[in-house]
Amino acid sequence: MKYQYSTKVPVSNTDPVGDLLRAAANPDIISFAGGLPAPELFPVEQVQEAANQVFQEKGMTALQYGSSKGTPELIKVVADRLAIDGIQADTEHIMISTGSQQVIDLTGKLFLNEGDTVIVEKPTYLCALDVFKSYGANLVSVEMDEDGMKMDQLEKALTDHPETKLLYTIPSFQNPTGRTMSLERRKKLALLAAEYDFIVLEDNPYGAVRFEGTPLPAIKSFDQTGHVIYTSTFSKILAPGLRLGWVVAPKELIEKYMVMKQSADLHSDVLSQYIVAKFFENNDIESHVAKITALYKERKDLMVDAIVKYFPKTVTYSRPEGGMFIWIEVPGITDTQKLSDYCIKNDVAFVPGEPFYCDEIVPGTFRLNYSNMSPEQIDIGMKRLGEAIEKILTEG
Numbered sequence: 001m002k003y004q005y006s007t008k009v010p011v012s013n014t015d016p017v018g019d020l021l022r023a024a025a026n027p028d029i030i031s032f033a034g035g036l037p038a039p040e041l042f043p044v045e046q047v048q049e050a051a052n053q054v055f056q057e058k059g060m061t062a063l064q065y066g067s068s069k070g071t072p073e074l075i076k077v078v079a080d081r082l083a084i085d086g087i088q089a090d091t092e093h094i095m096i097s098t099g100s101q102q103v104i105d106l107t108g109k110l111f112l113n114e115g116d117t118v119i120v121e122k123p124t125y126l127c128a129l130d131v132f133k134s135y136g137a138n139l140v141s142v143e144m145d146e147d148g149m150k151m152d153q154l155e156k157a158l159t160d161h162p163e164t165k166l167l168y169t170i171p172s173f174q175n176p177t178g179r180t181m182s183l184e185r186r187k188k189l190a191l192l193a194a195e196y197d198f199i200v201l202e203d204n205p206y207g208a209v210r211f212e213g214t215p216l217p218a219i220k221s222f223d224q225t226g227h228v229i230y231t232s233t234f235s236k237i238l239a240p241g242l243r244l245g246w247v248v249a250p251k252e253l254i255e256k257y258m259v260m261k262q263s264a265d266l267h268s269d270v271l272s273q274y275i276v277a278k279f280f281e282n283n284d285i286e287s288h289v290a291k292i293t294a295l296y297k298e299r300k301d302l303m304v305d306a307i308v309k310y311f312p313k314t315v316t317y318s319r320p321e322g323g324m325f326i327w328i329e330v331p332g333i334t335d336t337q338k339l340s341d342y343c344i345k346n347d348v349a350f351v352p353g354e355p356f357y358c359d360e361i362v363p364g365t366f367r368l369n370y371s372n373m374s375p376e377q378i379d380i381g382m383k384r385l386g387e388a389i390e391k392i393l394t395e396g
């Protein structure tokens, strides 16, 4: 049978990142490749306790179909948390989603027709690029520096593409670079969205995981005109396996999101929603997040120390104040895949930069994750990586 796939399906049968992550799952390999939170901090007992209570108190409701908007209990939890990001919204502006990944997909479904222009950061989260590509978007990337997307370059992109419909940004501890958009640029972006009339999808999965520096308000908090849609998730502050996130948008849009969600999955898992709401009722989330940030800071510091100790002096690296990633650029490396293949053979893994770019690729770039490996693994793995870089640079 020759299957006739839709144009949404990638033409290529290869999945280099998937292959890499499968290879890196080998326990002999020290993997800085994935984007996994530290599982030893999952509050297993507290989640189990919350689950037991949910089954006792409302087992039948928790196992029944639910509303596509989400359970009122969890929506209330989200509404209470929005103040942390300076967002003023009430429950009618919130919908619970199956992770923030679903919000990216539903946003594509809601706004994008074939050929619509979407502006993204260069580089950006590869699963968002996959979503926008699947909706046939014309992707335009805008360069970043340590303060996030460059606003002069964005204005140039908007002048070249006044038809831009959507801009996707991860303003805090970005995936893959770990960089954070400055306060001035957040304000400017909200103004530009109103001026050029495009939607901003502000994806903030990592913002709560800040271990240094001063917290910054969300871009959404500067939105006077309904141009900014905000999404975040329980994946990094609680557990990704629960698959729960949320979207904050004007009421009219939340109603549209609910229609789109109905055809995607009817609603997010009701049982998980009750368990998470109960977890929040029973526990102090801030002290739990403090444990996560303390551990990630320790691991980030170790990784930065190891870069200084083991990598050539020409290497540049980002300095994340939170989140899970460091972005590396090695001048002189033209084939990052070759370095990656060599590293896998030597039992260490990272994600090469290529898949994070939608157009021109910056060679010699790659992403390192520090949240998921122990201090010993970080030291040994970074030493191996440093030796591999030296070898590939010498051999060419």
Ligand SMILES: Cc1ncc(COP(=O)(O)O)c(C=O)c1O
Binding pocket: 035, 098, 099, 100, 101, 102, 125, 170, 175, 203, 205, 232, 233, 234, 235, 240, 243, 244, 245
């Ligand atoms: C930038 C970004 N957005 C969205 C997601 C999806 O997260 P989830 O669907 O678990 O909320 C991730 C996952 O790592 C991410 O890095």
